Amino acid sequence: MEEVDHLAHERNKAQFDVEAMKIVWAGSRHAFEVSDRMSRLVASDPAFRKDNRATLSRKELFKNTLRKAAYAWKRIVELHLSEEEASKLRFFVDEPAYTDLHWGMFVPAIKGQGTDEQHQKWLTLAYKMQIIGCYAQTELGHGSNVQGLETTATFDPKSDEFIIHSPTLTSSKWWPGGLGKVSTHAVIYARLIIDGRDHGVHGFIVQLRSLDDHLPLPGITIGDIGMKFGNGAYNTMDNGVLQFNHVRIPRNQMLMRVSQVTREGKYVQSDVPRQLVYGTMVYVRQTIVSDASSALSRAVCVAVRYSAVRRQFGSQDGGPETQVIDYKTQQSRLFPLLASAYAFRFVGEWLKWLYMDVTKRLQANEFSTLPEAHACTAGLKSLTTTATADGIEECRKLCGGHGYLCSSGLPELFAVYVPACTYEGDNTVLLLQVARFLMKTVSQLGSGKQLVGTTAYMQRAEHLMQCTSDVRSAEDWLKPSFILEAFEARALRLAVTCAKNISKAPNPEEGFSQLSPDLAEAAVAHCQLIVVSKFIDKIQGDIDGMGLKEQLQALCGIYALSLLHKHLGEFLSTGCITPKQAALANEKLRSLYAKVRPNAVALVDAFNYTDHFLGSILGRYDGNVYPKLYEEAWKDPLNDSVVPDGYHEYVRPLLKQQLRTAKL
Ligand SMILES: CCCCCCCC/C=C\CCCC(=O)SCCNC(=O)CCNC(=O)[C@H](O)C(C)(C)COP(=O)(O)OP(=O)(O)OC[C@H]1O[C@@H](n2cnc3c(N)ncnc32)[C@H](O)[C@@H]1OP(=O)(O)O
Numbered sequence: 001m002e003e004v005d006h007l008a009h010e011r012n013k014a015q016f017d018v019e020a021m022k023i024v025w026a027g028s029r030h031a032f033e034v035s036d037r038m039s040r041l042v043a044s045d046p047a048f049r050k051d052n053r054a055t056l057s058r059k060e061l062f063k064n065t066l067r068k069a070a071y072a073w074k075r076i077v078e079l080h081l082s083e084e085e086a087s088k089l090r091f092f093v094d095e096p097a098y099t100d101l102h103w104g105m106f107v108p109a110i111k112g113q114g115t116d117e118q119h120q121k122w123l124t125l126a127y128k129m130q131i132i133g134c135y136a137q138t139e140l141g142h143g144s145n146v147q148g149l150e151t152t153a154t155f156d157p158k159s160d161e162f163i164i165h166s167p168t169l170t171s172s173k174w175w176p177g178g179l180g181k182v183s184t185h186a187v188i189y190a191r192l193i194i195d196g197r198d199h200g201v202h203g204f205i206v207q208l209r210s211l212d213d214h215l216p217l218p219g220i221t222i223g224d225i226g227m228k229f230g231n232g233a234y235n236t237m238d239n240g241v242l243q244f245n246h247v248r249i250p251r252n253q254m255l256m257r258v259s260q261v262t263r264e265g266k267y268v269q270s271d272v273p274r275q276l277v278y279g280t281m282v283y284v285r286q287t288i289v290s291d292a293s294s295a296l297s298r299a300v301c302v303a304v305r306y307s308a309v310r311r312q313f314g315s316q317d318g319g320p321e322t323q324v325i326d327y328k329t330q331q332s333r334l335f336p337l338l339a340s341a342y343a344f345r346f347v348g349e350w351l352k353w354l355y356m357d358v359t360k361r362l363q364a365n366e367f368s369t370l371p372e373a374h375a376c377t378a379g380l381k382s383l384t385t386t387a388t389a390d391g392i393e394e395c396r397k398l399c400g401g402h403g404y405l406c407s408s409g410l411p412e413l414f415a416v417y418v419p420a421c422t423y424e425g426d427n428t429v430l431l432l433q434v435a436r437f438l439m440k441t442v443s444q445l446g447s448g449k450q451l452v453g454t455t456a457y458m459q460r461a462e463h464l465m466q467c468t469s470d471v472r473s474a475e476d477w478l479k480p481s482f483i484l485e486a487f488e489a490r491a492l493r494l495a496v497t498c499a500k501n502i503s504k505a506p507n508p509e510e511g512f513s514q515l516s517p518d519l520a521e522a523a524v525a526h527c528q529l530i531v532v533s534k535f536i537d538k539i540q541g542d543i544d545g546m547g548l549k550e551q552l553q554a555l556c557g558i559y560a561l562s563l564l565h566k567h568l569g570e571f572l573s574t575g576c577i578t579p580k581q582a583a584l585a586n587e588k589l590r591s592l593y594a595k596v597r598p599n600a601v602a603l604v605d606a607f608n609y610t611d612h613f614l615g616s617i618l619g620r621y622d623g624n625v626y627p628k629l630y631e632e633a634w635k636d637p638l639n640d641s642v643v644p645d646g647y648h649e650y651v652r653p654l655l656k657q658q659l660r661t662a663k664l
């Protein structure tokens with residue numbers, strides 16, 4: 001049968017070159033080609049089928065994930081895929097698995113915190129998957145407060161070993177992905193004790209299970225922590241619990257790049273800052289920002305396509321009803337999310353650059369940009385994951401009732417995504433890290449110290465603290481200088497107000513604690529400024545292709561002005577803009593929605609997602625939603641029989657009883 005593109009009329013309206021936008025979205029032609037090839041490879045292989053996840057039991061689900069992970073590895077080896085291709089392939093398999101932690105945290109922890117000899121020994125095994133590792137930091141009693149971890153690693157000079165021990169119930173490792181059922185090894189974080197002295201938290205490589213029969217090694221108790229939120233979803237992952245009972249490991253299994261313990265039991269702190277023990281978290285937070293753009297763009301792709309297919313009300317003379325995407329309220333909820341997906345993509349690209357830059361500097365023992373890298377990764381991880389989790393849920397609502405069906409793909413996407421607001425640092429805790437960094441920076445204002453990087457704008461404090469916006473027309477709100485000034489002034493004024501209020505407290509710690517809700521808002525304002533400014537930088541760079549710049553300018557305007565609208569109270573109360581200018585911003589926003597409307601479907605096509613990856617009937621490329629939804633309903637196991645199991649036991653007797661009562 002001939003395939004019909006129900007969205008062809010939408011695609012024909014596009015005013016830009018979609019193929020060129022695909023390259024911009026991917027980051028480069030090379031990145032696009034790799035991504036495109038890997039997504040097709042996965043989509044065309046029935047072994048990677050994923051449409052049955054919601055109906056599997058936990059055990060079936062988990063075994064299925066093990067099968068897919070093994071098969072993915074087989075294909076990676078057979079096809080001699082590069083690291084970049086392999087990681088894209090795993091991404092498109094789209095199923096959380098122990099391999100995420102092996103490649104995403106275990107390997108980077110050893111790379112970042114291990115010595116050359118440790119790299120030689122452990123990375124060689126890990127790269128071939130001859131050992132499988134996880135990242136075991138969090139405990140039952142402490143996650144956010146890493147310095148509060150209780151597991152101990154006591155040096156025994158007689159045997160030249162560390163004794164790893166869980167002294168309390170709350171010191172049980174709890175949550176690490178891959179730990180519960182699969183990992184043979186872990187990088188664990190424990191307090192280093194030498195001669196009774198506590199040297200704080202350090203990383204150690206510990207073997208957990210036998211490489212022969214997979215049983216836990218002596219002294220190790222290990223298991224899965226149980227079902228998590230949602231059907232399918234993150235339950236493909238074996239988040240685990242782990243207790244140590246005086247487990248011995250050789251001294252050379254402490255990760256010794258940051259500090260060392262000698263044969264004699266001497267603790268040696270190198271020039272490298274202690275905070276590098278937290279380095280893996282900086283790396284992963286940076287990857288989480290790019291992942292946010294992937295998750296949000298996926299939900300937005302579903303909601304945009306479905307909003308163009310769905311019609312309600314407004315039929316004139318028996319003609320078709322209105323496409324719901326034409327309702328201004330739908331646009332005002334949907335287009336800021338579309339714009340955010342692009343914004344997070346570009347800020348993620350920049351953050352990757354920042355991370356690579358700081359890594360190069362660290363290798364050359366230059367540590368000055370580490371605090372900024374920490375603040376940016378922490379803050380942007382927090383900002384983008386919060387917005388993405390909320391955005392996925394909004395997309396579900398934008399799809400009305402059908403969005404609540406598993407076959408829309410949105411419930412599972414939400415359930416898989418929402419822990420990103422907690423893992424790798426609770427989002428509020430991370431904002432407070434940014435706030436600390438901001439308070440330090442504000443305290444340096446006027447000291448003559450040159451501010452660089454993302455706080456460079458504070459250098460113009462004198463102007464930004466007293467300026468009022470020069471915006472006179474709605475059109476002015478498209479000028480980057482006006483947008484930037486408003487966002488800079490708001491961020492700086494919120495931070496300076498916090499600093500002033502903290503200084504009134506009996507001591508800075510008490511002040512910080514009292515002001516923490518305001519500090520978190522100041523941190524959000526600073527992070528939003530970063531996203532807006534990186535979007536503007538992107539547009540001002542090399543963008544080739546018909547109509548691309550215009551579309552990106554419109555999206556950038558929508559991102560910035562919808563934030564201005566959402567946080568209007570802050571922009572007005574800090575005196576950065578006037579109510580009249582706020583009204584002009586809203587006027588501009590409305591015209592930008594109208595500009596994006598004919599391009600909306602093409603703008604989500606530019607994500608280049610296969611139907612397999614989207615996993616959504618509502619978001620199908622061809623828009624053929626209704627027949628497929630109808631077809632899918634009949635596949636539900638509940639429809640295997642006409643009369644359901646349980647009818648004769650529980651329904652029939654009720655009906656009979658009512659018949660008897662009726663006769664009486
Ligand atoms: C392609 C691969 C993708 C892989 C993706 C895999 C994803 C898989 C999915 C899930 C995995 C989830 C894994 C996890 O969740 S692992 C556990 C994560 N845990 C956390 O994030 C804990 C959060 N807590 C902390 O980070 C810290 O405890 C803290 C909140 C920062 C506080 O720490 P501490 O008490 O030591 O710090 P202070 O506030 O006193 O700060 C001391 C100074 O250190 C600086 N600092 C803090 N952290 C860092 C850092 N990471 N890097 C650099 N510097 C840091 C801080 O700013 C202070 O500096 P100052 O100059 O002010 O003294």
Ligand SMILES: Cc1cc2nc3c(=O)[nH]c(=O)nc-3n(C[C@H](O)[C@H](O)[C@H](O)COP(=O)(O)OP(=O)(O)OC[C@H]3O[C@@H](n4cnc5c(N)ncnc54)[C@H](O)[C@@H]3O)c2cc1C
Pocket residue numbers: 101135136137138141142143144145174175176177234239419422423424425426427428429432
């Ligand atoms: C799906 C998933 C996967 C995970 N994978 C791993 C893994 O692989 N390895 C690993 O080691 N860990 C892992 N974790 C653990 C995760 O990193 C922690 O749960 C996370 O860091 C949050 O810490 P917490 O649970 O202690 O939260 P808590 O700190 O107990 O947070 C509870 C509440 O207290 C608030 N709060 C806490 N401290 C402060 C403060 N100072 N100021 C203001 N408010 C505060 C928080 O905002 C939050 O609202 C995973 C967690 C999840 C959910």
